[in-house]
Amino acid sequence: MGGNFICVHNSCRSQIAETIGKLYAKDVFDSYSAGTEIKSEINKYAIRTIKRLYDIDISKTQHAKLIEDLPEIDIVIKMGCNVTCPFLPSRYEEDWGIEDPTGKGNEAFVTTAETIERKMKNLIKKIGNREIKLKNKMPAK
Numbered sequence: 001m002g003g004n005f006i007c008v009h010n011s012c013r014s015q016i017a018e019t020i021g022k023l024y025a026k027d028v029f030d031s032y033s034a035g036t037e038i039k040s041e042i043n044k045y046a047i048r049t050i051k052r053l054y055d056i057d058i059s060k061t062q063h064a065k066l067i068e069d070l071p072e073i074d075i076v077i078k079m080g081c082n083v084t085c086p087f088l089p090s091r092y093e094e095d096w097g098i099e100d101p102t103g104k105g106n107e108a109f110v111t112t113a114e115t116i117e118r119k120m121k122n123l124i125k126k127i128g129n130r131e132i133k134l135k136n137k138m139p140a141k
Helices: 013-024 044-054 106-128
Strands: 002-006 030-034 075-078 092-095
Touching: 002 013, 013 030, 013 044, 013 106, 044 106
Parallel strands: 002 030, 002 075, 075 092
Antiparallel strands: none
């Protein structure tokens, strides 16, 4: 099963969610992140926050991706685009509505990562308890 975390630029929240998904959900689904547009690099504050909280250097393990570059996805989590989020066919979708911390300093990034971790653990629990009902078929592309 594949889980994808999407936002427009794939440089901050979705990258943080991909890392946290790889840490906590690896036995439940494969984690990816992507966007409809990409920045040339992952946000430096996101890199610093993940290094500080999880001792992982995502500048070495991840890169920005377009949604077209992803394998088939079962679960889509929208980070909260504050505009129209990209559409990605899936069997289940949630919008976490997380505010973009860009330009707000280190503590905003830590709060964002903590929020994503809490929501990720809740998602894993819902999947484990079968509270999430995956649609039988993928929508037509």
